[in-house]
Amino acid sequence: MNVDDEDRNTPVEVRAPRGATTTQIEFADGHQGLYPHDLLRGYCPCAQCQGHSGPIRFVPGGDQVLSEIAEVGNYALRLTWGDGHSSGIYSFNYLRRLCACEQCGHGDLTQRTFSR
Ligand SMILES: [Zn+2]
Numbered sequence: 001m002n003v004d005d006e007d008r009n010t011p012v013e014v015r016a017p018r019g020a021t022t023t024q025i026e027f028a029d030g031h032q033g034l035y036p037h038d039l040l041r042g043y044c045p046c047a048q049c050q051g052h053s054g055p056i057r058f059v060p061g062g063d064q065v066l067s068e069i070a071e072v073g074n075y076a077l078r079l080t081w082g083d084g085h086s087s088g089i090y091s092f093n094y095l096r097r098l099c100a101c102e103q104c105g106h107g108d109l110t111q112r113t114f115s116r
Contacts, residue, residue, distance in 0.1 A: 055115055063083035
């Protein structure tokens with residue numbers, strides 16, 4: 001199975017109740033993705049957070065209140081944080097790899113790296 005199958009990885013429902021510290025994303029194939037906001041913020045893929053080279057890694061700090069989720073094109077979500085940071089574009093494929101559910105996430109989830 002191709003891990004970067006965009007059809008499979010398209011979110012069909014995003015549940016981020018106001019005040020919640022975890023967002024749930026249901027994908028087209030039925031997978032229930034789990035995203036603690038500290039992980040989502042730490043793995044913000046933007047150049048400001050990640051620099052311009054190397055894999056995407058966990059960067060601690062930053063506001064972890066998720067204030068807005070917007071779809072970008074048909075391939076990504078843009079997340080806006082309580083401190084106004086909004087340059088992170090999370091592709092559906094990246095979100096799928098970032099999933100922290102029991103099935104996908106093992107060990108210390110802040111130690112993972114992701115290719116760009
Ligand atoms: Zn960022």
